[in-house]
Amino acid sequence: MHNMSVAISFQDIVKKYGDTTVIPELNLDIQKGEFFTLLGPSGCGKTTLLRMVAGFNSIEGGALAFNDKVMNDVPPGKRNIGMVFQNYAIFPHLSVSENVAFGLQNRKVAKAEQQRRVSEMLYTVQIDQYKNRMPKNLSGGQQQRVALARAIVINPDVLLMDEPLSNLDAKLRVDMRNAIKSIQREVGITTVYVTHDQEEAMAVSDRIAVMNSGVIQQIGTPREIYQRPSNLFVATFIGRTNVIDAKLETGEGGSAAVRVGRDYSLSMPELGELAKSGQSLDVRLSVRPEEFVLSEDGQGLAGKVVNNVFLGLNTHLIVLLDNGQEVEVIQQSASTETAEIGQTVRLAILPETINVYDASGERNLNRGTGR
Amino acid sequence: MNRMKRWDIWSLITFVIFAGYLIFLALPLFMLLIKSFFDGTTGEFSLAYFTKFFSKAYYMNAVWNSIKVTVCVTLLSVIVAGPLAYIMTIAKIKGSGTIRILILISSMSAPFIGAYAWILLLGRNGVITNFFHDVFGFRMPDVYGFSGILLVLTLQLSPLIFMYVSGALKNVDNSLMEAAESMNCTGLKKMWKILVPLITPTLLAGGLLVFMRAFADFGTPMLIGEGFRTVPVLIFNEFISEVGGDDGFAAAISVIVVVFATAVFLLQKFVANRKSYSMSALNPIEPKKLKGVANAAAHIYVYLFTILAMMPQTYVAYTSFQKTSGKIFVDGYSLDSYKAAFSKVGDSIYNTFIIAGITIVIITLAAMLIAYVTVKRKGAVANLLDTFSMLPYIVPGSILGIALLVTFNKPPLVLSGTMIILIAAFTIRRLPYTIRSSAAVLHQVNDSIEEAAISLGSSTMRTFFKITVPMMISGVFAGAIISWISIITELSTSIILYTGNTRTMTVAVYTEVVRGNYGVAAALSTMLTVITVISLLLFFKLSGKKEVTM
Numbered sequence: 001m002h003n004m005s006v007a008i009s010f011q012d013i014v015k016k017y018g019d020t021t022v023i024p025e026l027n028l029d030i031q032k033g034e035f036f037t038l039l040g041p042s043g044c045g046k047t048t049l050l051r052m053v054a055g056f057n058s059i060e061g062g063a064l065a066f067n068d069k070v071m072n073d074v075p076p077g078k079r080n081i082g083m084v085f086q087n088y089a090i091f092p093h094l095s096v097s098e099n100v101a102f103g104l105q106n107r108k109v110a111k112a113e114q115q116r117r118v119s120e121m122l123y124t125v126q127i128d129q130y131k132n133r134m135p136k137n138l139s140g141g142q143q144q145r146v147a148l149a150r151a152i153v154i155n156p157d158v159l160l161m162d163e164p165l166s167n168l169d170a171k172l173r174v175d176m177r178n179a180i181k182s183i184q185r186e187v188g189i190t191t192v193y194v195t196h197d198q199e200e201a202m203a204v205s206d207r208i209a210v211m212n213s214g215v216i217q218q219i220g221t222p223r224e225i226y227q228r229p230s231n232l233f234v235a236t237f238i239g240r241t242n243v244i245d246a247k248l249e250t251g252e253g254g255s256a257a258v259r260v261g262r263d264y265s266l267s268m269p270e271l272g273e274l275a276k277s278g279q280s281l282d283v284r285l286s287v288r289p290e291e292f293v294l295s296e297d298g299q300g301l302a303g304k305v306v307n308n309v310f311l312g313l314n315t316h317l318i319v320l321l322d323n324g325q326e327v328e329v330i331q332q333s334a335s336t337e338t339a340e341i342g343q344t345v346r347l348a349i350l351p352e353t354i355n356v357y358d359a360s361g362e363r364n365l366n367r368g369t370g371r
Numbered sequence: 372m373n374r375m376k377r378w379d380i381w382s383l384i385t386f387v388i389f390a391g392y393l394i395f396l397a398l399p400l401f402m403l404l405i406k407s408f409f410d411g412t413t414g415e416f417s418l419a420y421f422t423k424f425f426s427k428a429y430y431m432n433a434v435w436n437s438i439k440v441t442v443c444v445t446l447l448s449v450i451v452a453g454p455l456a457y458i459m460t461i462a463k464i465k466g467s468g469t470i471r472i473l474i475l476i477s478s479m480s481a482p483f484i485g486a487y488a489w490i491l492l493l494g495r496n497g498v499i500t501n502f503f504h505d506v507f508g509f510r511m512p513d514v515y516g517f518s519g520i521l522l523v524l525t526l527q528l529s530p531l532i533f534m535y536v537s538g539a540l541k542n543v544d545n546s547l548m549e550a551a552e553s554m555n556c557t558g559l560k561k562m563w564k565i566l567v568p569l570i571t572p573t574l575l576a577g578g579l580l581v582f583m584r585a586f587a588d589f590g591t592p593m594l595i596g597e598g599f600r601t602v603p604v605l606i607f608n609e610f611i612s613e614v615g616g617d618d619g620f621a622a623a624i625s626v627i628v629v630v631f632a633t634a635v636f637l638l639q640k641f642v643a644n645r646k647s648y649s650m651s652a653l654n655p656i657e658p659k660k661l662k663g664v665a666n667a668a669a670h671i672y673v674y675l676f677t678i679l680a681m682m683p684q685t686y687v688a689y690t691s692f693q694k695t696s697g698k699i700f701v702d703g704y705s706l707d708s709y710k711a712a713f714s715k716v717g718d719s720i721y722n723t724f725i726i727a728g729i730t731i732v733i734i735t736l737a738a739m740l741i742a743y744v745t746v747k748r749k750g751a752v753a754n755l756l757d758t759f760s761m762l763p764y765i766v767p768g769s770i771l772g773i774a775l776l777v778t779f780n781k782p783p784l785v786l787s788g789t790m791i792i793l794i795a796a797f798t799i800r801r802l803p804y805t806i807r808s809s810a811a812v813l814h815q816v817n818d819s820i821e822e823a824a825i826s827l828g829s830s831t832m833r834t835f836f837k838i839t840v841p842m843m844i845s846g847v848f849a850g851a852i853i854s855w856i857s858i859i860t861e862l863s864t865s866i867i868l869y870t871g872n873t874r875t876m877t878v879a880v881y882t883e884v885v886r887g888n889y890g891v892a893a894a895l896s897t898m899l900t901v902i903t904v905i906s907l908l909l910f911f912k913l914s915g916k917k918e919v920t921m
Contacts, residue, residue, distance in 0.1 A: 056549055077555030089546035092648035093568040103554035136648065154554065 005190040006066040006157045007032045008053065014061030015048055015214070022048055023214040025062065030192060035184055037193045039201040040211035041237070047162055049211075050194045054160050055079050066157060077106075082151030082189075084161040088143045090135040096146050097122065097131040103154040121153040124183060141172045148180065152187060159184070159191040165200060177204050198238050202226070210234050227353065232361030235286040242289065242327040248274065248281040248356070248365075258283065258356060261301050261323060266351040271365055282359040289316070289330040291354050292347045294339060300346035303327070305339045319347060380831050385744050385752055388737060392759040395795045399774035400629070400766070406777055407623035420623035430605065430624075437586060437602040440517070444524045444585040445578050452529035453574070455676055456536035457562070462669045463660045470677050471537075472907070477680035478530030479903050481860040481877050483590025484896050485523045487884045488683030489514060490595055491690065498686075519595035524588060526680050528581045535577030539570040544652040572643045579639040580764075583632060587767030589863045590881060602628055603769050603863065610773055610867065618777060625770040632765040684900050691893035698887045708890035712898070715891060718872075719879035720898070726790055726875060727858045730797040735851045737798070738805035739840060742847075745806075746813040747821075763800045771796055772867030788870040796864045801854040808850025812843045849914035856906050859899060 008030040015023035023045050030036045038046035051057040052064060055076035063070050071079055082103075091099055097118050104114045122128040125145040135143060144164060151159060164180070165173045181204045184191050195201050201208050202222040210217045210225060210233075218230040229235035232243060246260045248271055256272035259265040274281065306326070307318035315338050317329040329347060331338065339345050356365045410417040424430045459467060492499050493514040500511045514522065543566065551561045589603035596604065602624065610621035661669055694703040695711075713720070745757045763771065775796055779786035786792040816839065824834040840847075862877045869878045876895050883892040 054549075054553060056552075075557070076549070076552045077557050079553075081553055083550065083553045085546040085550060087544060087546055087653045089544060089550040091547060091550070091565060093646070102551075102556070106555045106560075150550075150554075 005033050005188065008158065008190065008192070009065045010049075010062065011065070012062035013049075013052065013059060013064060015045070015052060015057065016060040021214070026214070026216060028209060028216060028219070030190060033188050033190055035181070035191045035193065035204060035206045037195060037201045037205040037208045038211055039195060039198060039208050039237075040217075042196055044211040045214040046194045046196075046211050048214075050160055050162055050192055053158065053192055054081055054083055080154075080157045082154060082156035082159045084144075084147045084151050084159070084164045086163045086166060088147040088164075088167075090138075090143050090146055090150075092135050094135075095131070096127060096133050096135070096138070099135070099146055100149045100153050103150060107154065117153055121149045124152075124186070125149045125179070140168050141176055144168065144176055145179070148183065152183070152189070156189065159187075159189045161191065161193045163194055163196070165195070166197075173200070174203075180204060202238075210237060212237075228364065228366065229286065229355060230364050232284060232286060232357050235355060235357075240289055240328060241286045242292075242325075243361075244285045244287060244325065244327070246283050246285050246356075248283045250274075250279055252278075258285065258351075260285065260349070261321070264299065264301055266349055268351055268356070271356060274365055283365065284357045284359065284361055285349070286355040286357065287327070287349055288354075289328045291350045292319075292327065292329040293350065294329075294331065295346040295348035298346060300348035301327075302344065302346055305341050305343045305345060308338065308341050310338070319345060321347075381744065381748060384740050385748075385756065388741055388744070389752065389756060389759075391737075392756070392799075395775070396759060396762060396771075396799050399771070399778040402778040403622045403625055403770070403774040406619050407626045410619065420620045421627075423620065424623060424627065433600045433602050433605045436517075436599060440520050440524070440592070440601055441582055441586045443521055444528060445582045447521065447525045448529035448532045448581045449574060449578060451525060451676065452532035453536055455529075455673065456533050456540060457566070458669045458673060459533075459537060459658075460540040460656055461658060462666070463658045464670060464673050467658075467673075470673060472911075473677050473681050474530045474533055476900070476904055476907060477677075477684065478527065478534075479856050479860065479907070480527075480684055480896075480900060481590065481862050481880075482523060482527045482584075482588050483594055483862055483877075483881060483884075484687060484899075485527050485683040486519070486591040486595040487889075487892065488687045489519065489523055491889065492682065492686060493519075515595055515597040516599040519597075520592050520599065520601075523591050523595060523683075524585050526683075527591075528584055529676075530680065531580050531584075532574070532577045535573050535580075536570055539573035540566075541655055542652050543569055543656060545654045545656045548656065568646075569648065572646050572648070575639055575643045575646070579636065582635060583764060583767075586628075586632065587769070587863060589769050589866070594884065603767060606769055606773065607866070618773075621773055622777065625773055628770060629766055632767070636765045684896075687893045688897045688900065690889065691897040693890070693893075695890040698889065700890065708894035711888075712891045712894040716874070716876075716879040716883070716895065719874045719876050719895070722790075722873055723859055723876040726793050726797065726873070727855060729790075730794050730801070730858055731851055731855045733794070733798050734802055734805050734854050735847060738802055738809050738850060738854075739843065739847055741802070741806050742809035742813050742843070743835065743839065746810050747818070760803055760806050763803060768796075768800060768861065768863035769867055771800060772864040776867060787868075788873070790873050793865060793868050793873055793875075796868060797858045797861065800861070800864060801857050804853045804857065805847060805850035808853070809843055809847045812846030813839075816842050845913060845915075849910055852906050852910040852913070856903050859902060 008028075010026055010028040013023060013026045013028075014021065026049070038049055040046045048057055052059050055071070055074060059072045064072055066079070091102065094102065100118045100121060101114050104117060109117070119128060119131070122131050125148055127142055127145045127149065130138060130142060135146070138146065147164070151161075161180070165176055168176060177200055184204075193201075193204060202225075205222055207219060207221055208225055209219045212233050218225055218234045220228075225234060225238055229238060235241050236243065244260060246258050248256060248258055248268075249265070250256045250272050255267075256269055256274075257265045257267050258271070301321050303319040303321040305317055306320045307316075309316040313332075315331045317331060317339055319327050319329055321327060327347070357363060358365060407420055408416060408418070410419060458464070459471070464470065489497075491497055493511060494500065495515075497511075497514070500514075503509050503511050512518070547565060547569070548561065551557070551565050556564060587603060589607055592599060592601045592604050593607070606621050606624050606628070609617055609624065660666070690700060691708050692704045692706070693700045693708070694705045695701065695707055741756060741760055745753045745760075766774075775792055776787055779792055786795070820842070821834055821838060824838045825831070829837065859875075860877060861875075862881060865875050865878050866881065869875060874882075876899055880892045880895045880899070883889075883895070
């Protein structure tokens with residue numbers, strides 16, 4: 001298919017409601033043809049930002065540009081966007097094909113051309129057999145496909161999707177996100193997708209911006225965001241993790257170790273440059289459940305198993321550490337024997353993949369150290 | 372609920388209510404039918420009344436007039452109130468809460484009071500007419516006849532469209548509007564292609580209500596029509612007139628009217644059913660502050676309508692405090708009109724409260740039971756009951772009055788001239804409001820709540836009164852208040868059924884207006900308005916809503 005999509009740039013974008021600033025000076029570049037997701041908890045400003053791209057929300061400062069054209073004051077209908085709404089916004093008085101043809105009619109596309117493009121699009125999203133149905137006779141997933149078809153058929157420069165899957169049940173959500181991803185790839189259109197579901201974001205996105213309180217916390221590929229969260233907010237929002245207080249201690253010759261609890265420390269020489277030698281620095285560790293292993297050599301954090309949930313592929317353990325903190329541990333079911341409830345264990349941490357943050361949790365100390 | 376056919380206390384209740392409808396609605400309508408087909412003097416079967424009606428231009432003219440008034444009023448109401456509701460939905464209007472209440476109040480008064488107020492304002496000797504004549508030397512166009520009826524009824528009935536459309540717009544999801552905008556469908560095009568189709572079912576429902584009310588209204592053409600004869604006027608004259616009145620002929624016209632109204636009703640149902648969408652808005656349309664000319668225009672339109680709609684009641688209230696000398700208003704203010712109202716027609720105030728009071732008690736009880744039977748005990752009998760209870764929508768008040776009178780003015784049951792016949796008529800006519808409002812609440816009550824009570828050993832009736840009634844009571848009272856207001860402002864049935872002892876306030880206002888006692892009429896009307904406003908405030912408090920479903 002055609003590819004007329006654009007790059008989107010946000011320069012010092014500000015959104016205010018009255019005197020309240022909800023987005024302060026945001027900068028972001030979305031590349032041409034990219035599937036870009038705005039991810040964050042509700043109220044983080046992701047939908048506000050999307051609606052600024054669509055033109056439904058005013059922009060109080062900065063510049064929003066498609067390629068190099070500033071769009072701040074262009075009305076929604078002139079931006080050449082396709083938008084999929086959270087509740088689909090299918091026109092209930094129009095049939096499936098009339099809904100899909102709606103945007104083409106407004107563009108004065110010739111009748112025959114309209115018909116051709118509508119049936120082609122209905123075929124792409126696999127609802128051609130329902131083309132004469134009224135929306136009330138469609139399931140949620142089918143309505144979703146109509147909404148998608150209606151948004152894409154006009155050959156928009158940008159496809160905008162606002163939590164499009166949140167009204168579907170879990171299984172359909174997985175099917176639809178795969179469908180959306182493959183259709184997007186096929187059409188090659190720049191897509192901005194909003195969701196609060198991190199798994200969904202990881203599944204569909206080329207890149208993700210994690211937002212909180214109107215501020216972008218991190219931009220990266222799903223892998224980067226999961227493996228190297230830039231701060232504790234991202235670390236805890238994406239996937240599950242255990243946050244553990246620790247001390248970074250540096251010795252002579254740049255050696256460095258992270259001490260967790262009384263008798264366990266991890267050698268992390270790459271952090272040596274962060275503190276003067278002989279100093280000790282408060283840090284916080286983000287240890288994902290799979291980054292704990294049951295230690296066999298007596299090294300590690302001492303604790304007692306308080307719960308044990310067998311989930312087939314793996315087993316989730318809740319371990320009460322000696323310092324009173326409960327941590328979550330994932331043990332591959334295949335490996336060794338399962339730890340039983342009440343059993344005392346030692347948890348070793350895999351130092352290669354964990355993340356170390358400063359005491360405020362704002363800065364990832366692993367980043368910028370070349371790892 | 373168990374759908375098995377069981378005989379229990381509910382069967383008995385259903386039977387009693389059913390019998391009530393048969394005696395006070397079905398039988399009278401049947402008697403009307405009989406009367407229209409049998410010659411009044413010879414008692415033989417005859418189509419003479421119908422041939423007389425259809426063959427004389429005099430009668431056909433009235434039919435044509437009625438249709439003209441009704442269609443024009445309905446269209447005008449939609450044209451005036453549709454945009455009004457749209458503006459109030461999308462634009463922030465200063466004082467919109469108050470405006471909604473004022474519009475509601477204006478719709479709740481008796482239409483003929485509007486007619487008489489506009490005569491005082493724009494009539495031959497009207498205040499505004501005289502003002503224009505004295506100041507500009509300019510004669511206003513005549514307000515009597517067709518144009519006057521149109522003015523009064525449009526102002527009186529367009530609030531109904533306003534309320535219906537406002538309700539529908541509240542259910543339109545804003546994303547639908549945004550979806551259209553994102554595809555470059557904006558402004559009027561968006562309204563025409565998206566909004567209008569979505570609210571068409573509502574427009575049809577509201578339009579039907581306006582149509583039926585305009586069609587059945589008797590007081591307005593009587594007062595301001597001046598020879599512009601509509602069908603209700605015709606029926607009234609034929610039935611009441613001391614010289615040459617003919618019950619049989621009035622009955623025949625009534626039958627024709629009911630058939631016509633039924634046809635319109637069914638046509639509306641047919642069209643509306645094919646176009647209905649169930650909508651519920653996740654993100655309702657939020658009113659936005661408009662800018663510049665659009666903002667000014669929106670405010671002017673809304674305020675102008677509200678002022679015009681409130682004008683009759685306000686002006687009538689004003690005149691009620693004017694000094695009078697005999698029948699004429701003179702300079703200065705006094706409470707003379709009120710004193711006169713109490714001394715001359717004080718009995719009408721008493722009657723109104725007694726009759727409306729007893730009626731509302733019956734309505735409340737009956738509506739609870741009917742709502743319960745139709746919602747929770749579905750079946751053939753329940754469906755029939757549902758149909759019966761909605762019949763008053765298509766039987767104009769004056770016709771129900773005539774039907775009751777021809778049925779109960781001779782043994783075995785003589786009720787004419789008593790309060791009972793008025794109470795029966797009001798109950799039948801105003802039950803639907805309370806039934807609907809009670810049923811709406813009852814639909815929300817889960818069956819399992821009652822089943823829980825019954826499983827704990829509570830009897831059927833105990834369960835109803837201890838469990839179900841408390842849950843539906845807010846809806847019942849809200850509906851009862853609307854029924855109450857519509858009873859105290861009712862004219863077309865009471866004017867047929869009243870006698871010297873059972874005169875109500877609206878009848879008194881009407882007769883005083885006809886006699887030219889404007890001061891007394893104004894005082895009574897103002898009292899009615901005050902009662903209406905107090906009742907509405909009570910309604911808002913009880914229902915926690917700021918709107919009324921009619």
